[in-house]
Amino acid sequence: MVKFYPSLSPDLSEWCMSQPLFYIASAPRYGDHINISPKGLPSTTFSILDPNKAAYIDATGSGAETIAHLYDNGRCVDIDAVAGWLGSYGGEDSTSDISRGMFAGTVGVQRLLKLFDKYKIKATWFIPGHTLETFPEDCAAIRDKGHEIGLHGYSHENPADMTIEQQRDVLDKTYKMLTEFCGKPPKGSVAPWWETSKEGAELLLSYGIEYDHSMSHEDCQMYWLRTGDSWxxxxxxxxxxxxxxxLVKGEDTG
Known part of the structure; x- marks a missing residue:
């Protein structure tokens, strides 16, 4: 049973700020379900302003609800699992954080599959290459249920910190992995680490990727990405x- 609070008490505020990651729930314009997405880190991008007000800085790539809105009642899931702790969350030296990643790649995946089955929901799962190779049985269950699988880097690495050669190597490996695993090439991508690079769109286009949900130019409308923006x-x-x-705008990709 859900319990509602009129405001955040001191103990609830303390509990919120002690969490490693803050999530927010949202819903599309119609339908009977909600979507939950990671939004902020209490240590840096999330703050409780008063008992009835909190603030967070949205992060690129965390808007899983946005892609859901694009498809109205569609769903998408990022399975960062262990890869997320290796590349993004600062837990690469923590056995406890790695354990959280193990939970996500096994228990979490299976629970979501059961939930989607119950409500007859088809989703897009963006899976890092590290997750695919570490949890092959769980990822196979996703594929065999008829869900779409999209690109999400290999170890949740930061594309903006990588050379163009490194980015291409990661994309080439993960593209081939998903193509072989699914029996067809992936169509969609979301950048790992909540970050993309200036070369990202052109790299995706060179591999025939049709859509990406890493950027935040619009609210919940599809739009053509641009290449060549400079500032x-x-x-x-x-x-x-x-x-x-x-800022000098580049050219639309479509």
């Missing part, structure tokens, strides 16, 4: 007139 970073060692310049 001037602030350089306080120079005169302000040298960096007071607008």
């Amino acid at each position: 001037t970073k602030i350089d306080y060692s120079k005169k302000a007139e040298e960096w007071m310049k607008p």
Whole structure:
């Protein structure tokens, strides 16, 4: 039974701020289900302002509910599992965090499969290559249930910190892995680490990827990605007139 609170008591606030990750629930314009997505880290991007108000900074790639809205009543799931702790959440040296990843890749996957079966929901699962190779039986269950599987990097690495060669190597490996695993090439992708790179869209296009839900240009509408956007970073060692310049838009990909 759900219990509602009129406000956040001190003990609830303390509990919230002690969690490793903050989630938010949302729903599409119609339907009878909700979607839950990771939104903020209490240590950096989530804060309780008062007993009735909290604030968070949305993160690129965390908007799983957005892609659900695009398909109205569709679903999507990112199975970061162990890969998420290796690449993004700072838990690569923690046996406890790795254990959380194991739970996600096994118990979590099976519970979601049962839930989707119960309500006859077909979903898109974005699976890192590390998850696919670490939990092959669980990932096979996803495939065999008829769900779509999309790209999500290998170890939830940060594309913005990688060279173009490294990005291409990861994409090439994971693209071939999913193609062999599913018997057909993947159509969709979401960037790992809640981050993408300037070369990301062009790389995906070179592999024939049809859609990506890593960006945040719109609320819940599909749109063509652009390539070639450029902007001037602030350089306080120079005169302000040298960096007071607008973003220059590139070209649409479609």
